Every structure is written in structure tokens, then in C-alpha cells.
Amino acid sequence: MRNLQVLTGINISNSSASTVPELGELTSLRDLKISLSDKLSKCKTKEEMLLASLCKLSSYKLQSLHIIDNSSDDLLERWFPIPCFLRLFRMSTNHFLPQLPKWIKPSLTKMAYLNINLREIKEEDMETLGDLPALLYLEIWLEPNPKKQLTVQSTGFPCLKEFLLVCSDHDGGAYLTFGKGAMPKLEKLEIPFHRYMRVSKHRSP
Known part of the structure; x- marks a missing residue:
């Protein structure tokens, strides 16, 4: 699936632990829409896997990231390097980041x-x-x-x-x-x- 360009509707919190790191291998991915929940913040291993995958994607071709987030985790504050190709960032959530992310x-x-x-x-x-x-x-x-x-x-x-x-x-x-x-x-x-x-x-x- 290395040629996959659009991925929407994936629920990270309910996905298997093996699925999350695979996101970081989608080198052609341009458009990503993911859903998170409180379950993610309770599973630190999966949370760190997601962060690692997002960090990889920011170095590839990711242009659009839509987060549907019902968790209280501040995962996005730790996202790096700067996603230089990003054109759209959207949060659909009741969660508020403590400050403008450094990226x-x-x-x-x-x-x-x-x-x-x-x-x-x-x-x-x-x-x-x-x-x-x-x-x-x-x-x-x-x-x-x-x-x-x-x-x-x-x-x-x-x-x-x-x-x-x-x-x-x-x-x-x-x-x-x-x-x-x-x-x-x-x-x-x-x-x-x-x-x-x-x-x-x-x-x-």
C-alpha cells in the first residue's frame, strides 16, 4: 500500500498495535483523516507509535491532516519535524491544545x-x-x-x-x-x- 494517497475514517484507538506503525510507511500519503479517543491516552505504547508515524509522514508528502479527537492527550504538541508540505490542518474535537504548537x-x-x-x-x-x-x-x-x-x-x-x-x-x-x-x-x-x-x-x- 505504499502508493496509497488518501486514507480517511481510521480509528487509531480501536486499531491493532501493528496497524499504527504501518501508517508511517505510507510514503505517498497526501490526505489523512484519523479518529482518536480516551483509549489512546491510556495506551502509551500505541500513542508513541502514532507520534512516530506522524513524524515520519511529516517528512514525506502529507498535505492534509484532519484529527477527530475525543481524547485529552496533547500528542500534536510533540509533532516534528515541521510538516513542510502540509496545506490543511483541521481539528474536529472538544479538546483544546494548551498553546499554539511549535511546529x-x-x-x-x-x-x-x-x-x-x-x-x-x-x-x-x-x-x-x-x-x-x-x-x-x-x-x-x-x-x-x-x-x-x-x-x-x-x-x-x-x-x-x-x-x-x-x-x-x-x-x-x-x-x-x-x-x-x-x-x-x-x-x-x-x-x-x-x-x-x-x-x-x-x-x-
């Missing part, structure tokens, strides 16, 4: 679609995301609300067309400030109505 860097020059759940996002994280040169769609789910105001710099997100920001705590004070000229190609902005958003009148330094 999300401007060197992801092909990343066009990013959907991620975070417990915290910092000013420097917004700058990092804004420096992704090919990013067209960004969806961020936060729990709880940001501790500080988030600023979109005037030079950030040069290609972004759609931006969705959702905060789970309806009583929080999350809001955005957009520097003049920020997101110049944005066509769709979606923020729940109870959030406060304002546009800066001054150009960011």
Missing part, C-alpha cells in the same frame, strides 16, 4: 487552511499565524476567552480570505484590534455577536 511556523509555506482549538493565544502567536504566507482560511476556537486583547498587525495575513474566531465563554471580554491595512484580502469575518471588536485608527508600529 506551526512561517516556514509552513504551503499552509492554506488552519482550524485549531486553543486554550490560550498570545500576541506573538497572532504574529506567527499572520506570517504564514499562503494562509487563506483561519478558524480558531478558544477556551476560555483570551486573557489580553488580540491585535492583528497591519502587515499580517497578506492572503487570508476567511477568518473565524470563536470563544467559548460568553461572559468573557475577548476582542480584536485590527491595525490599518491588516488582512487586505479578507472577504469573510465571523465573530460571535457578543464579542467586542474594534478597528485601530493608528497604524501599528
Whole structure:
């Protein structure tokens, strides 16, 4: 199956221990959709096998990774090296990563679609995301609300067309400030109505 390019619907938690390392041998795989559960975090051996397979795939041709995750494990934080061919990353889960993973860097020059759940996002994280040169769609789910105001710099997100920001705590004070000229190609902005958003009148330094 070395020529396999698309693999969807596989449940890692229910798969045999021999199946998980075989993922790392799919050198032609471009599109991967996997499901995880709490069972995985209870089986550290299988968890490490999955991490090893993802690390191998990041060095091959993987372009799309969709995680359906009901576990509480922070496996994705340890993913390396940088998956340089990745174009799409999507999380369909109630699990929130504690911070922006270190592998999300401007060197992801092909990343066009990013959907991620975070417990915290910092000013420097917004700058990092804004420096992704090919990013067209960004969806961020936060729990709880940001501790500080988030600023979109005037030079950030040069290609972004759609931006969705959702905060789970309806009583929080999350809001955005957009520097003049920020997101110049944005066509769709979606923020729940109870959030406060304002546009800066001054150009960011």
C-alpha cells in the first residue's frame, strides 16, 4: 500500500498495535483523516507509535491532516519535524491544545487552511499565524476567552480570505484590534455577536 494517497475514517484507538506503525510507511500519503479517543491516552505504547508515524509522514508528502479527537492527550504538541508540505490542518474535537504548537511556523509555506482549538493565544502567536504566507482560511476556537486583547498587525495575513474566531465563554471580554491595512484580502469575518471588536485608527508600529 505504499502508493496509497488518501486514507480517511481510521480509528487509531480501536486499531491493532501493528496497524499504527504501518501508517508511517505510507510514503505517498497526501490526505489523512484519523479518529482518536480516551483509549489512546491510556495506551502509551500505541500513542508513541502514532507520534512516530506522524513524524515520519511529516517528512514525506502529507498535505492534509484532519484529527477527530475525543481524547485529552496533547500528542500534536510533540509533532516534528515541521510538516513542510502540509496545506490543511483541521481539528474536529472538544479538546483544546494548551498553546499554539511549535511546529506551526512561517516556514509552513504551503499552509492554506488552519482550524485549531486553543486554550490560550498570545500576541506573538497572532504574529506567527499572520506570517504564514499562503494562509487563506483561519478558524480558531478558544477556551476560555483570551486573557489580553488580540491585535492583528497591519502587515499580517497578506492572503487570508476567511477568518473565524470563536470563544467559548460568553461572559468573557475577548476582542480584536485590527491595525490599518491588516488582512487586505479578507472577504469573510465571523465573530460571535457578543464579542467586542474594534478597528485601530493608528497604524501599528
